[in-house]
Amino acid sequence: xxxxxxxxxxxxxxxxxxxxxxxxxxxxxxxxxxxxxxxxxxxxxxxxxxxxxxxxxxxxxxxxxxxxxxxxxxxxxxxxxxxxxxxxxxxxxxxxxxxxxxxxxxxxxxxxxxxxxxxxxxxxxxxxxxxxxxxxxxxxxxxxxxxxxxxxxxxxxxxxxxxxxxxxxxxxxxxxxxxxxxxxxxxxxxxxxxxxxxxxxxxxxxxxxxxxxxxxxxxxxxxxxxxxxxxxxxxxxxxxxxxxxxxxxxxxxxxxxxxxxxxxxxxxxxxxxxxxxxxxxxxxxxxxxxxxxxxxxxxxxxxxxxxxx
Amino acid sequence: xxxxxxxxxxxxxxxxxxxxxxxxxxxxxxxxxxxxxxxxxxxxxxxxxxxxxxxxxxxxxxxxxxxxxxxxxxxxxxxxxxxxxxxxxxxxxxxxxxxxxxxxxxxxxxxxxxxxxxxxxxxxxxxxxxxxxxxxxxxxxxxxxxxxxxxxxxxxxxxxxxxxxxxxxxxxxxxxxxxxxxxxxxxxxxxxxxxxxxxxxxxxxxxxxxxxxxxxxxxxxxxxxxxxxxxxxxxxxxxxxxxxxxxxxxxxxxxxxxxxxxxxxxxxxxxxxxxxxxxxxxxxxxxxxxxxxxxxxxxxxxxxxxxxx
Numbered sequence: 001x002x003x004x005x006x007x008x009x010x011x012x013x014x015x016x017x018x019x020x021x022x023x024x025x026x027x028x029x030x031x032x033x034x035x036x037x038x039x040x041x042x043x044x045x046x047x048x049x050x051x052x053x054x055x056x057x058x059x060x061x062x063x064x065x066x067x068x069x070x071x072x073x074x075x076x077x078x079x080x081x082x083x084x085x086x087x088x089x090x091x092x093x094x095x096x097x098x099x100x101x102x103x104x105x106x107x108x109x110x111x112x113x114x115x116x117x118x119x120x121x122x123x124x125x126x127x128x129x130x131x132x133x134x135x136x137x138x139x140x141x142x143x144x145x146x147x148x149x150x151x152x153x154x155x156x157x158x159x160x161x162x163x164x165x166x167x168x169x170x171x172x173x174x175x176x177x178x179x180x181x182x183x184x185x186x187x188x189x190x191x192x193x194x195x196x197x198x199x200x201x202x203x204x205x206x207x208x209x210x211x212x213x214x215x216x217x218x219x220x221x222x223x224x225x226x227x228x229x230x231x232x233x234x235x236x237x238x239x240x241x242x243x244x245x246x247x248x249x250x251x252x253x254x255x256x257x258x259x260x261x262x263x264x265x266x267x268x269x270x271x272x273x274x275x276x277x278x279x280x281x282x283x284x285x286x287x288x289x290x291x292x293x294x295x296x297x298x299x300x301x302x303x304x305x306x307x308x309x
Numbered sequence: 310x311x312x313x314x315x316x317x318x319x320x321x322x323x324x325x326x327x328x329x330x331x332x333x334x335x336x337x338x339x340x341x342x343x344x345x346x347x348x349x350x351x352x353x354x355x356x357x358x359x360x361x362x363x364x365x366x367x368x369x370x371x372x373x374x375x376x377x378x379x380x381x382x383x384x385x386x387x388x389x390x391x392x393x394x395x396x397x398x399x400x401x402x403x404x405x406x407x408x409x410x411x412x413x414x415x416x417x418x419x420x421x422x423x424x425x426x427x428x429x430x431x432x433x434x435x436x437x438x439x440x441x442x443x444x445x446x447x448x449x450x451x452x453x454x455x456x457x458x459x460x461x462x463x464x465x466x467x468x469x470x471x472x473x474x475x476x477x478x479x480x481x482x483x484x485x486x487x488x489x490x491x492x493x494x495x496x497x498x499x500x501x502x503x504x505x506x507x508x509x510x511x512x513x514x515x516x517x518x519x520x521x522x523x524x525x526x527x528x529x530x531x532x533x534x535x536x537x538x539x540x541x542x543x544x545x546x547x548x549x550x551x552x553x554x555x556x557x558x559x560x561x562x563x564x565x566x567x568x569x570x571x572x573x574x575x576x577x578x579x580x581x582x583x584x585x586x587x588x589x590x591x592x593x594x595x596x597x598x599x600x601x602x603x604x605x606x607x608x609x610x611x612x613x614x615x616x617x618x
Contacts, residue, residue: 007585015525015566017337018578019608020590024333028326045384075354075427076385118384120437121430130430192508216324228599257324268393269327276316280597287596288589300330 001034002289010040017208025284030260031295033288048122050079050301051115051129052154055136056107060136063109064187066141067212069219073132077121081213088164088209102157103144111212112161114274161183164209165218171232173223175237177244181253183215193247197221201240218256219244222306245272261299269300311344311598319349335591338567340604342597344353345547348572357431359388360438361463364445364454365416369394369517372418373496377449379422382441386430389423390522397473397518404476411466420521421470473518474527482532482539484546486553490562492524499526501557506530511550525566528553554581570608578609 001007009023026034057063063083067149086108093099103110115132117125129147136142148154168174174280181189194206210217221240223232245255249272261269270278281300290303310316318332337607363438366372372392379387395417402408412419424441426434438456445451457463477483503515512533519526530549532541554564558581570578579587590609601611 001589005585005588007587007589011561011563012491012493013489013566014492015520016563017565017567017569019570019581019586020334020338020342020593021336021591022593023588024330033329035506045381072354073429075429077429120382120384120386121433124433147468150578153529168432180322182321183323184321192559211324213385214323246311252320254320254322254327256323256326257322258326260326261328273327274317276310276314277318277328277331279314280310280316280331284329284331284593285332287592289596302428 002291002293007034012042016182016255017254020111028093028260028297030262032054032285032299033294035294037170045118047116049117049120049125050154051125051154052148052157053111053113053115053129053140053145054102054148054157055111055113055142056103056105057109057111057142058107060109060187060190060212063212066111066113066136066180069136069139069141070132073135074128077115077117077125077128078113078212078213079116080112082112082161082210083212083217084110084112084161084164085206085207086110087205088168089160091167091171092160095170096159096163099163100156102146102160107142112157139236147230151244161209168207168222171222172225173227173232173237175221175233175240175247177221177241177255178216178257178259179219179221179244179253181212181218181251183213184257185251186212186215186217186254188249189251189253193219193244196247197240197244200243201236204240214257215253218264235264242268263298266272266297266299266301311600311602316343319347321349321351337569339608341594341608342603344603354427356425357428358426358434359463360434361457361466362420362422362438362442362454363411363466364420364422364442364451365412365414366418366420366451367416367522369418369496369499370414371450372420372521372610375420375422375445378445378448378450379441383424383437386424386426386434386437386520387422388425389421389520391421391470391519392521392526393419393421393470393473393518394516395419396514396516397477398469398477400480401469401472402471404479405468405472408469408472409465411455411469414453416452421466442608457510470518477516477529477531480531481534482546484530484538484542484549484553486526486528486530486550486557486564487525487566487568488553488557488564489523489525489566490557490560492522494560494562495521495524495526498556498560498562501527504552505556506549506552509552510545513549523566524562551577555574572607575606575608575610 026036055066057066067081070081084105089110093101110131115129133145133147148157190208197206198204205222207220208217245268248255255268256265286302335345364375366375376390395415398419400412424438442454442456457466499517506515507513514531516529517526554577557564564577565574591611594609595611
């Protein structure tokens, strides 16, 4: 801690109700309340098997219907549900020499679905994947779909997903946003926000991809062709990020789903965050680090002089 | 909050990394940092089926071996693993007119195991329960065991577990402790602590039962026969609780696994808690409730006068 105290919370207790959950307070505090020097890990049995599916759908709301169907059919076996628009897949196929499209035709949206099983349910996994796919076809939820034939092909499917960010970067400058909204609203948010951003900033292209099952997408806005890297980000780019963050806030979402605040989003958090939440954060910061020694300038600052109690 | 601020954290975001996890700080703070006035609930699909097993084993370490085996065989399907000593089961059978022992013979320890399944795995559940039982017999992990034939019998098995506390209470005064130690140490803790307590306080009987799978048991110490209710708790009873809490602390456990601190355990937390942890809790309490308005006297007190910052 800032005063030199060592707080040891390494006990691997599954249940402990002795007061405030200080470990959880430190997790995600980005080093502004204390410095984490050790952790206790819980080991889980390795997964016994996985099934990876690729589906083509007509729009992002169809992808959401497919997600709900997969949750119903697969239950706990549903481990991941990722989406990417046609633009992202085509960017990856153009960027990576050995990338191949999983389906014959192009679709406006693609869903990558992973089911996993432990030793107790591994035998039933292939049938579960098959049944998910067949019932999705029957209900008209997918235009086309396939199951990875083996682990090598499963890896290829995932590489298409993992290479979106570098492939989009190769196309030119872009503003990247790591956002979340309530899971049930994400499809509507993407359907509304993409054309809205593109209309407000002519020549840009907005691309959302990622963790639909978590209500969290990476929302990239690509610069108009011919924009100068470095210049564009500082001028139009900044206005675009403020616009996207305003939209996310209007949808009661978060301007940082995964990556934290740091210094890059510190001023945006101060501008858009809940004033009550920011005040409590400052009170806690001031109590545990009154001199502002820990990771200064990040996340939340002690803007006002501490008042005597 | 103490200053009248309303902090709204009701957004159902699955991922949100905008600073300190204040919701988690308030959970478990027992009303000492703020008053929770609303909550957002996440709905999960109803479980499709369950299988409830009852096993008799020789001692608490055998129960732990059976737990590890059940975790390996059943994986995520393992929902509950409860243990009770012979004394507790006999107390329930004597106390409840329509309670019946699940197994023909008496065993020193009993394990109650629940497996659950959602819609995707319900069909495989009966075979999984059968396979768990057969493999446990083959490995010599159980002396005798049975699977509840139907939901009514499953309920009966659980009632035996749920009636331990009233049945033990009917036997006379007892000191009750809600404790946890690391899951992997709980069997050794019970095996060591029960005879140690009984030796230190002649005439008492120590009984541990509950959530072995969580490393959390209810550790009751029953008064010697003929003790006067009311008197005994205040005299020998208090010394027994201090003794049990000392043991738990020596095993790096928690003196409150489930029930919280309140005022009953406040002084024991101050006596046995980590001084660094208590100091941080007081700093946070002082920052968010400097006047000590919220649930005063509970959990942690502002013992020292606040120093000017």
